[in-house]
Amino acid sequence: MIKKRIGLVADILMYAILVTQMLYVFVGNNVHEILGMAFFACMIVHVVIKGWWFKTQFRKGKAASRYFFDAVTLLLLLSIILLMVSSMGVSRFLFPGIRFLGSSDFHRFLATAVLTLGVLHGGMHGYFKAKKKRSAVILIALGCVAAASLGLFLVPYLNRHLRAVEISYAEKVTGERVDWNGKKPMVVYFTRVGNTDFEPDVDAVSGASLLIADGEMIGNDQLLAGMAGDILGVEPVAITLTGKKYPSSYNATVSVAGEELRAQARPAVEPIDVSDADAVILIYPLWWGSIPMPVATFLEAGDFDGKTIYLIATQGSSGYGNTVSEIEALCPGAKVVPGTSIYCEDIPDAREELLALIKGWNKQ
Ligand SMILES: Cc1cc2nc3c(=O)[nH]c(=O)nc-3n(C[C@H](O)[C@H](O)[C@H](O)COP(=O)(O)O)c2cc1C
Known part of the structure; x- marks a missing residue:
């Protein structure tokens, strides 16, 4: 009986912790990492208490629903193990020394898989006990x-x-440098900051993809450009609108950007002379899975024939989206080399990744 109660408490805690963990933005990194440990402790309690389940795997003549349940449970177990390993890979607080994943994409994907499989797993326990099987299936599907x-x-x-x-x-940007073989690449970036009419209370409306560096607002891509510039010893160049800027509100910017993309607009930008460069490191955010249209203006205006364009994208979940093929189409004479696509939350700590990337490009 007591075992059953402990098991139930551990199970409830696991679901509660998992949902809290996904609301990372509210709990912050350190609490997230500590709660992660608590999750795995509950998981161990669950496995010890429900250890008998492993023995049932070799039973013959099970109903189809049992086979399905067992497959879901095995998948869930595997996902949790991978989640645990990946959590160390992205840890900054508890395991900073063994941080081996540059991006938290895989970890976040696994967390979604664990939550969804967890709901399916818990829901199936209910299904076996339920009298109205159809209603149970609908509820489980909705939960998933x-x-x-x-x-x-x-x-x-x-x-x-x-x-x-x-x-x-300075802490985020400065560090080891790369002695580039030959003419150094230009670092060109686009970011909302500098291209947006921000209101004074901007934090309230769009903390979004914004960073505050030493009290000053700074764009994600601007920070990355600062890092790349520091690594190479070059001054980054911003793609800057000459006309109307984007609205302060994040949502309004998303709408405007969507309209621009549909219309394939080319907002006017200050000219950037790339004629002297052999290579350009282009740092840009994903907007609607595409390059922001001012980046398209920059690419169309320059002559990139025979040059190499190294890509560093930033995003809130979409990888490179369509941007690689878009850039290739806009600069058919250039060699386009995708470098990395960094999840916005990982940007402040991306210097090591950029350093490794630039060292790799330098060897090619
Ligand atoms: C207008 C707009 C559209 C966006 N669209 C996407 C998107 O389609 N996919 C995605 O993963 N992130 C999207 N994002 C998130 C940004 O790519 C991400 O926050 C980026 O790091 C912002 O960089 P910045 O601070 O340099 O402007 C969008 C952001 C904005 C402002």
């Missing part, structure tokens, strides 16, 4: 859709809209 949507849509949305991170610019 809600869990997957939380991880795939709500979490990235919250991260984009509510995140405001304070950093020290």
Whole structure:
């Protein structure tokens, strides 16, 4: 009886912790990592108490629903193990020494898988006991859709809209340099800051993809450009609108950017002379899975024939989206080399990744 109660408490805690973990934006990194340990402790309690389940695997003549349950449970177990390993890979607080993943994409994907499979697993326990099987199946399906949507849509949305991170610019940007063989590449970037009419209370409306460096607002891509510039010893160049800037509100910017993309607009930007460069490191955010249209203006205006364009994208979940093929189409004579696509939350700590990337390019 007591075993059953402990098991139930551990199970409830696991679901509660997992949902809290996904609301990372509210709890912050350190609490997230500590809660992660608590999750795995509960998981061990669960496995010890339900250890008999492993023995049932070799039983013959099980109903189809049992086979399905067992497959889901095995998959869940595997996902949790991978989640645990990946959590160390992205840890900054508890295991900073063994941080081996440059991006938290895999970890976040696994967390969604664990939550969805967890709902399916828990729901199936209910299914076996339920009298109305059809209703149980509908409830389980709805639960799974809600869990997957939380991880795939709500979490990235919250991260984009509510995140405001304070950093020290020099601490994040300066460090080891790369002695580039030959003419150094230009570092060109686009970011919202400098291209947006921000209101004074901007944090309230769009903490979103904004960073505060030493009290000054700074764009994600601007920070990355600062890092790349420091690594190479070059001054980054911003793609800057000459006309109307984007609105302060994040949502309004998203709408304007969507309209621009549909219209394939080419907002006017200050000219950037690339004629003297052999290579350009282009740092840009994903907007609607594409390059922001001012980046298209920059690419169309320059002559990139025979040059190499190294890509560093930033995003809130979409990898490179369509941007690689878009850039290739805009600069058919250039060699386009995708480098990395960094999740917005990982940007302040991306210097090591950029350093490794630039060292790799330098060897080619
Ligand atoms: C207008 C707009 C559209 C966006 N669209 C996407 C998108 O389609 N996929 C994605 O993963 N992130 C998207 N994002 C998130 C940004 O790519 C991400 O927050 C980026 O790091 C912002 O960089 P910045 O601070 O340099 O402007 C969008 C952001 C904005 C402002």
